[in-house]
Amino acid sequence: MTGFTNLGALIDRARDPAKPALIDLSGAAPREVSYAELDALSNAAARGLLRRGLRRGDRVGILAANSTEFLAALNGAMRAGLVAVPVNWRFPPATVEYVLRNSGAALVLTDAARAAAVPEGVPGITFGSAAWDALLDPGDFTPVMPEPAEPALFLYTSGSTGRPKGVVLSHQSHLWVVEQRLAGADMARERVLIAAPLYHMNGLALAQLASAAHITVVLLPAFEARSYIRAIGAHRVTWITGVPPMMAMLLQERETLTATDTSCVRHVRCGSAPVSPALVAAIRAAFPQAGFVNGYGTTEAGPVVFGRHPEGIPTPPLSVGYPHPAVELRLNADNVLEQKCPALMNGYWNRPDLKSPLTPDGFYVTGDVFHRDENGFFTVVGRIDDMFISGGENIFPSEVEKVLESHPAVEQSAVIPVPDAIKGTKPVAFVVRRGAVDEAALKAHALEHAPAYMHPRRIWFLDALPLMGTNKIDKARLAALAAERLGAD
Structure with missing residues (x-):
């Protein structure tokens, strides 16, 4: 004491x-x-x-x-x-x-x-x-x-x-x-x-x-x-x-x-x-x-x-x-x-x-949501309310972000769901680069290293990700930005 x-x-x-x-x-x-x-x-x-x-x-x-x-x-x-x-x-x-x-x-x-x-x-x-x-x-x-x-x-x-x-x-x-x-x-x-x-x-x-x-x-x-x-x-x-x-x-x-x-x-x-x-x-x-x-x-x-x-x-x-x-x-x-x-x-x-x-x-x-391994160690999978369903598959944004950030040219990423007429929702991503990479190359990287349903259908590049007051990524602002960019397509 x-x-x-x-x-x-x-x-x-x-x-x-x-x-x-x-x-x-x-x-x-x-x-x-x-x-x-x-x-x-x-x-x-x-x-x-x-x-x-x-x-x-x-x-x-x-x-x-x-x-x-x-x-x-x-x-x-x-x-x-x-x-x-x-x-x-x-x-x-x-x-x-x-x-x-x-x-x-x-x-x-x-x-x-x-x-x-x-x-x-x-x-x-x-x-x-x-x-x-x-x-x-x-x-x-x-x-x-x-x-x-x-x-x-x-x-x-x-x-x-x-x-x-x-x-x-x-x-x-x-x-x-x-x-x-x-x-x-x-x-x-x-x-x-x-x-x-x-x-x-x-x-x-x-x-x-x-x-x-x-x-x-x-x-x-x-x-x-x-x-x-x-x-x-x-x-x-x-x-x-x-x-x-x-x-x-x-x-x-x-x-x-x-x-x-x-x-x-x-x-x-x-x-x-x-x-x-x-x-x-x-x-x-x-x-x-x-x-x-x-x-x-x-x-x-x-x-x-x-x-x-x-x-x-x-x-x-x-x-x-x-x-x-x-x-x-x-x-x-x-x-x-x-x-x-x-x-x-x-x-x-x-x-x-x-x-x-x-x-x-x-x-x-x-x-x-956590994963517990055979030795009793816990690993965070993601927030249950962040999970979304795309074509019947459960997707945790953090799992997709880990795949994107395994590319050597990616510094940070943030994945969010957007509406989709066929699948209900689909993942899209915002990325901060540390090297040269384009949208097609990152999509190919995601398809190679994760199930196809997880790959971001659109990837946009930013100089920095917006933060909330807690210094966590502000995904509400990213959702608004995604809607704006999809509307402009």
Whole structure:
């Protein structure tokens, strides 16, 4: 056990208070923030929020890019017994408003670039403003001791298939996550780079782990491939993490990679979407001194799901690992993963219209289809709701993408279904090239390496794939683009 009791208070004051907690790259120059300074700022935010009149259980929206103030506001809200609601600032304005109103946010803390997105009638305070300075109330603060299952966070899902859902996470659920990830881990020498947004589980859970482990986070306000690479070299980062599209974009910056000493990187973790063999090979070639982990997790049930095999059997290249001993897993009749563990959410906030994603015996139905091999290793096949039927055959886009990305001239790909008068739907693809290849050659490659029904009927080339706010590929935008291009044919 770690001894932590409040998710906003993951700083061990018995450890070196002068050690850098953050190297914040959100401003014009790097800003080093010690653990003592981050702790004091978090306490000042907690005291100020309560002095303002907020009461236990009130929600506090955070609408901002990654920064020291973001983390201090997040910590402070939770220390005070309030519920932090980090908001995806890349959502359209109407969706941002929906999230803040659905959550019932009593106050929104924002940065200057996003202050205008705070809806009318919802109080807002901008980091760095006179109002922010007035909110802060420096001094000691004893974090609230949460009741069992007391909410700490609402994390809103991306909303790619409808209105975002507010996932209610308790203090205890993610304190358990931190305990499990710290157990047996020697992280003292690590330095972590975070560019994934802190409103998403990928970046937030790592920031919380780093704080509990008392290591330094190099914090970028958002992901930009060249800045990310330069930060690795300049700040001697040992641990990098991100979703597969982030890694693919990073690897496209060959000149910057060549010019930067990245030999300090010892750990590369990729998660939140399936990876292809080509991407894994490219990551290992770019960071030959680093171990690679293909991670898996969900907002609803946390990032502790898989790990190493208990008998030491090596994890296959595309596998997410062997079931973690503290987690119960099973595959249902459709090979969809179902999970039960202490990190499980309380439920979806203020959405009585939604069917519960829990089975009668308490397993969370992830919606992710898996293959399990003879040694018990799990590999992601794709989202059950991404699967489409073409001429009676089931097609998972990720399987077609793996085939396309096995061509040496393909950097990235995204496959989507489009309507077809005969087959119902058919696959088409968008591709980012790294070398010379045309549509006919890629179709022939797909036909050679996969069943004919899987090959994309049209392939279009882009300089970059559009991303959602979570840095996953925005397939809704690609669907609109495909409809536009097919209409022009």
